[in-house]
Amino acid sequence: MGSAADAAGSAVDPTVLEALAAVVGAEHVTGGATAAAELSDYAHDEALSIAAQPPAAVVRPGSTAEVSAILRLAAGRRLPVTARGTGTGLSGAAIPRPDGLVVSFERMNRILEIDTENHVAVVQPGVTLAQLDEATAAHGLSYPVYPGENGASLGGNVATNAGGMRAVRYGVTRQQVQGLEAVLPTGEVVRTGGKLAKASTGYDLTQLIIGSEGTLALVTEATLRLYPRHPHQATVLAPFTGVDEVAAAVPKIVASGIGPLVLEYIDALTMAAITQAQELDLGICEQVRESTQAYLLVMLDNAVADRLDEDVQRLGEHLVSLGAADAYVLPGPAARRLVDAREKAFWTAKAIGAQEVVDVVVPRAAMPEFLRRARDIAERHGSFVAGCGHAGDGNVHLSVFETDPQVRYRLLRELFEAGMKLGGLISGEHGVGRTKKRYFTELTDPVNLDLMRRIKHAFDPAGILNPGVLLD
Amino acid sequence: MGSAADAAGSAVDPTVLEALAAVVGAEHVTGGATAAAELSDYAHDEALSIAAQPPAAVVRPGSTAEVSAILRLAAGRRLPVTARGTGTGLSGAAIPRPDGLVVSFERMNRILEIDTENHVAVVQPGVTLAQLDEATAAHGLSYPVYPGENGASLGGNVATNAGGMRAVRYGVTRQQVQGLEAVLPTGEVVRTGGKLAKASTGYDLTQLIIGSEGTLALVTEATLRLYPRHPHQATVLAPFTGVDEVAAAVPKIVASGIGPLVLEYIDALTMAAITQAQELDLGICEQVRESTQAYLLVMLDNAVADRLDEDVQRLGEHLVSLGAADAYVLPGPAARRLVDAREKAFWTAKAIGAQEVVDVVVPRAAMPEFLRRARDIAERHGSFVAGCGHAGDGNVHLSVFETDPQVRYRLLRELFEAGMKLGGLISGEHGVGRTKKRYFTELTDPVNLDLMRRIKHAFDPAGILNPGVLLD
Numbered sequence: 017m018g019s020a021a022d023a024a025g026s027a028v029d030p031t032v033l034e035a036l037a038a039v040v041g042a043e044h045v046t047g048g049a050t051a052a053a054e055l056s057d058y059a060h061d062e063a064l065s066i067a068a069q070p071p072a073a074v075v076r077p078g079s080t081a082e083v084s085a086i087l088r089l090a091a092g093r094r095l096p097v098t099a100r101g102t103g104t105g106l107s108g109a110a111i112p113r114p115d116g117l118v119v120s121f122e123r124m125n126r127i128l129e130i131d132t133e134n135h136v137a138v139v140q141p142g143v144t145l146a147q148l149d150e151a152t153a154a155h156g157l158s159y160p161v162y163p164g165e166n167g168a169s170l171g172g173n174v175a176t177n178a179g180g181m182r183a184v185r186y187g188v189t190r191q192q193v194q195g196l197e198a199v200l201p202t203g204e205v206v207r208t209g210g211k212l213a214k215a216s217t218g219y220d221l222t223q224l225i226i227g228s229e230g231t232l233a234l235v236t237e238a239t240l241r242l243y244p245r246h247p248h249q250a251t252v253l254a255p256f257t258g259v260d261e262v263a264a265a266v267p268k269i270v271a272s273g274i275g276p277l278v279l280e281y282i283d284a285l286t287m288a289a290i291t292q293a294q295e296l297d298l299g300i301c302e303q304v305r306e307s308t309q310a311y312l313l314v315m316l317d318n319a320v321a322d323r324l325d326e327d328v329q330r331l332g333e334h335l336v337s338l339g340a341a342d343a344y345v346l347p348g349p350a351a352r353r354l355v356d357a358r359e360k361a362f363w364t365a366k367a368i369g370a371q372e373v374v375d376v377v378v379p380r381a382a383m384p385e386f387l388r389r390a391r392d393i394a395e396r397h398g399s400f401v402a403g404c405g406h407a408g409d410g411n412v413h414l415s416v417f418e419t420d421p422q423v424r425y426r427l428l429r430e431l432f433e434a435g436m437k438l439g440g441l442i443s444g445e446h447g448v449g450r451t452k453k454r455y456f457t458e459l460t461d462p463v464n465l466d467l468m469r470r471i472k473h474a475f476d477p478a479g480i481l482n483p484g485v486l487l488d
Numbered sequence: 489m490g491s492a493a494d495a496a497g498s499a500v501d502p503t504v505l506e507a508l509a510a511v512v513g514a515e516h517v518t519g520g521a522t523a524a525a526e527l528s529d530y531a532h533d534e535a536l537s538i539a540a541q542p543p544a545a546v547v548r549p550g551s552t553a554e555v556s557a558i559l560r561l562a563a564g565r566r567l568p569v570t571a572r573g574t575g576t577g578l579s580g581a582a583i584p585r586p587d588g589l590v591v592s593f594e595r596m597n598r599i600l601e602i603d604t605e606n607h608v609a610v611v612q613p614g615v616t617l618a619q620l621d622e623a624t625a626a627h628g629l630s631y632p633v634y635p636g637e638n639g640a641s642l643g644g645n646v647a648t649n650a651g652g653m654r655a656v657r658y659g660v661t662r663q664q665v666q667g668l669e670a671v672l673p674t675g676e677v678v679r680t681g682g683k684l685a686k687a688s689t690g691y692d693l694t695q696l697i698i699g700s701e702g703t704l705a706l707v708t709e710a711t712l713r714l715y716p717r718h719p720h721q722a723t724v725l726a727p728f729t730g731v732d733e734v735a736a737a738v739p740k741i742v743a744s745g746i747g748p749l750v751l752e753y754i755d756a757l758t759m760a761a762i763t764q765a766q767e768l769d770l771g772i773c774e775q776v777r778e779s780t781q782a783y784l785l786v787m788l789d790n791a792v793a794d795r796l797d798e799d800v801q802r803l804g805e806h807l808v809s810l811g812a813a814d815a816y817v818l819p820g821p822a823a824r825r826l827v828d829a830r831e832k833a834f835w836t837a838k839a840i841g842a843q844e845v846v847d848v849v850v851p852r853a854a855m856p857e858f859l860r861r862a863r864d865i866a867e868r869h870g871s872f873v874a875g876c877g878h879a880g881d882g883n884v885h886l887s888v889f890e891t892d893p894q895v896r897y898r899l900l901r902e903l904f905e906a907g908m909k910l911g912g913l914i915s916g917e918h919g920v921g922r923t924k925k926r927y928f929t930e931l932t933d934p935v936n937l938d939l940m941r942r943i944k945h946a947f948d949p950a951g952i953l954n955p956g957v958l959l960d
Contacts, residue, residue: 133739133853134882156743177688188686190695191663204935210911211851213881214660216649216699217913217920217928218958219940223662223695227688244745267605271628273716273791319745323795379683381605409685410606439682441689448689456689463676467946468691474942486690 028072032093036075036117039085044123047073058100058118062362063108063451065372065424071098071112078123080197080205080236086119087234087480088203096483097201099230101141101169105176106362106373107449109229109485116483119234121171127151128237134211135242136194141171141235148240157242160186163445164359174235177227179445181278181315181358184270184408186243188445190226197237198225201476211239224471229447230482232475246317248324249277251351252331254340255300255308259283260384262310265338266407267381269314272334274327278315279408280358281383284308286404286415290357293364298350304341312340312407313358315351361404361413370415371424372451376435377444380410389434390414397427411444429455448486457488500544504565508547508589511557516595519545530572530590534834535580535923537844537896543570543584550595552669552677552708559706559952560675562589568955569673571702573613573641577648578834578845579921581701581957588955591706593643599623600709606683607714608666613643613707620712629714632658635917636831646707649699651917653750653787653830656742656880658715660917662698669709670697673948683711696943701919702954704947718789720796721749723823724803726812727772727780731755732856734782737810738879739853741786744806746799750787751880752830753855756780758876758887762829765836770822776813784812784879785830787823833876837887843896844888844923848907849916852882861906862886869899883916901927920958929960 028047036045046054052070060068072095077083090097096116103110112118125142132155137148146166148159161173163180172178174196179188186192195209208221225233256262262281269276282290284305291298300308314331318324332343346354357364362373378386383405390412394401399418405411414431418424432442432455442448448456457465469487472479500519508517518526524542532540544567549555562569568588575582584590597614604627609620618638620631633645635652644650646668651660658664667681680693697705728734734753741748754762756777763770772780786803790796804815818826829836834845850858855877862884866873871890877883886903890896904914904927914920920928929937941959944951 131851131853132743134851135739135742136851177686177692179686179688183686187663190686190692191659200935200939206935206939207933208936210913212849212911212913212916213852214649214651214655214662214883214916215849215913216651216915216917217849218699218932218936219704219943220649220662220695220699221936221939223692224943227690227692232691244743246745267607270607271604271716273718377684377687377689379603379606379608380685381603411686439684441682441684441687443688444684444686445688460690461679463672463678464680464690464693467672467678467693470946471691471696471943474939474946 033073035089036073036086040075040077040082044076045073058112058120061103061105061108061110063106063449064366064370066108066111066451069111069114071116071118072114074118074120076120076123080199083119083199083234083236084203084205087199087201090117090480091201091203091478094478094480097480098482099171099175099234101172102144102167104165104168105172105449106446108451109175109447109449109482111450113483121169124236130155131211136211137240137242139170139238139240141169141238143170144168152242153245156245158245159192159240160243161189161192170238171235174226174238175229176447177445179406179411181280181406183406184279185275185277190223192241193222193226193238194241195239196222196225196235198233198235200233201478201481206233209239229449229486231472231486232481246319248321249315249317250324250328251346252314252328252335253298253344253346254312254335255304255342256310256312256340257307259310259387261339262312262407263381263384265312265335268338269334270408274316274331276314276408277317278313280313280404281407282311282313282358282404283402284310285402286361287311289368290361290364293367294353294357296353296357298344298346298354300344308341313354358404365415370417371419372416372428373413374416374428374431375411375413375444375446376432376440376442377409377411378435378438378440380408382438383407383410383412386412386435386438390431393427393430393434397423399423399427409444432459450485453486505545507561508545508558512547512549512554516548517545530584530592533575533577533580533582535578535921536838536842538580538583538923541583541586543588543590544586546590546592548592548595552671555591555671555706555708556675556677558591559671559673562952563673563675563950566950566952569952570954571643571647571706573644574616574639576637576640577644577921578918580923581647581919581921581954583922585955593641596708602627603683608683609712609714611642611710611712613641613710615642616640624714625717628717630717631664631712632715633661633664642710643707646698646710647701648919649917651878651881651883653752653878655878656751657747657749662695664713665694665698665710666713667711668694668697668707670705670707672705673950673953678705681711701921701958703944703958704953718791720793721787721789722796722800723818723827724786724800725770725816725818726784726807727776727814728782728784728812729779731782731859733811734784734879735853735856737784737807740810741806742880746788746803748786748880749789750785752785752876753879754783754785754830754876755874756782757874758833759783761840762833762836765839766825766829768825768829770816770818770826772816780813830876833885842887842889843891844900845885846888846900846903847883847885847916847918848903848912848914849881849883850907850910850912852880854910854912855879855882855884858884858907858910862903865899865902865906869895871895871899881916904931922957925958
């Protein structure tokens, strides 16, 4: 939603602003009657269908000690606190409370170390994926999480357990984070894990904080696993007559041992929209295009050029034997533009008027059944859904076109229920945030919810961290 | 310790035995005055340096509903409960309380499903690694965690976050578990995750239960990730003049993109002990053997035979350029026997009189420094340490030879402190259990310990699950 919907933040107690200024310096605090325009910059993330909400104040710490002091101050005054990276989240977890603080990590944006012996990076939460990619490339290493928005911050990635296209090979954020430094709502600083590939020394606090959407602790440093960067890449696009055929092909491609880097499906409508938006001609003849319901996009990489060529050959034959109309090896520039267009699918959906974007995750073999049920549900409501997704992971991204909020609520609830009945969950990588909280709390087993509430209470008995996100 | 040290379990209230019998059938309950011999089978795991302790009673449930009923009963009577798989743990986490119950999962030993579409196995906790390996092999798939004891149960593996030699390629248990069914100390059944490669839908209860050593919930079902089984394997053994040289070689081998399946170091003494114990002649000439302080054991595998041969060639050249005296490609039978001997290193250490075995984990580049400090610490106490370890993971397995318990306590405490000062933790894969609890609670930051205690309380306010393990 645009700034037109911004509600003014509550009037903030001037002594709060003074106390914050004493911690971080007055130039790093925004608040008060004259700051409305600046505060509105911190009023939203990229979530659709939810009103922006400016906070009472924004504070930009420069160090862990400052974050700790801010949280002690907030705890003492029972002020709600919402952490913010670069604001690219899709579920509203960075939308603050009108009476609360935004702790923006924009100044804590340093890569503290690229450790080439242990193959880890140590980063502050405000570091972006693009920044980390550039720094690791210089060492022939890479951080493999590509959630489709390279302006996203690592702090935000940790908070939502971000995934993306390469998760089929490398796993999601959860698999990359070896250690954290985080500040508890009491102001205490906790260090978990380390430059360690493994541990069995008490409860895994690292894993518990990952994906907790700013409700348990504020991450001030993350130790991330790096991998050798493979120099050779190839991209293959295979048109199929239906999503069932795509889904049936996926386990066979994985089992073949080719080890794809990316394994995405894109439905025909989404392909048309994203190629049109990017003015991209893939050179697929009209006849094939007309009989295609879904595309499989496969990327391979290898340290050895010859092996990549062999694998591309094998993959192509395999795809055709699995029912693909053809297997197009895309030239480098077209491949890059298509992957880029796929990454921007969210923006295309937004541009053509989608009211909501969801990312239900199901067992990957259940993907066609889920898509069938999703189409049926949408049709029954006179609505429309289309999408693409991480076929190797069963993570289905659907754009939902339905302007009536009441109808949309019922439609989304039925979509989530359909995914859960197939053994899935509401979100694979976007998180619950504010946009899906109602569905999450209505549809999740009360035993799980109660346990999560008790865990929340164990970290944050006063409930100051991101109230209204994930749980009530 | 042997059965000579067994203390008798407390006399058990006969109404408890009757109530348990009503749940699982009398033939699946052991307890009472005449059962001492049977109870002593459940009095220990494989931990050294800790007295066996028979429980008051043993109950062998056949289903999740029975586990739930047992926990309701235990909660009502405030009976301590210790879960037991096959009793192969090394830290005493399966040693019960004299006034408590052992819940043995020996009857819940079925593989419920091998799902070849989603590449997952669904298993009960009593299933062993050997059983799962056989079942997955039939489908060309494999479960990659090999902690060196194929008789270990999956329930136990989940409880300690088991690792093993292949973790350098595939990660540890934590990376394989996609979902759990578990029973809370209230008897409530919680289902977490699913056949899902990823999720961002609330706190990750799956990850929190993994590695919690039976103190948070009893796992009754696990959904495990499977991988294509590569048909071609090769094993290369490289002698080095020092551990420093081994440790320096490790990141370079990882960065080369060869992607080793196994990357182990074995010190000269341990190599002599395990090859002698297994009557294994590796054909390494005496001159090389005498100048060798440490061996690097590398296993490669591939779906394509030619690629494996090329990689072995490249690896051999690489190892020699990194300072190895030579690179021996071991013939299949010798390779299998050496890996087997390495897996049995614990038994060899026990046989030659080690009083304790530890598995400190450090950043892998800190391994030589840790080993130097460990030798110094041992020397200062007039003691002796030797070992081997997962070089790719920085997980150092040391056998400790020191008969005086007071000296051993100081020595172990200094070893753990040395590891922690280098950024490590007390245990990489064995767990804290009972044997390392004192060190863990003395050396861990109180902020972390308090948080863990609050999490324990959130799951188990009455404290009936494995009291005395991990935390007090």
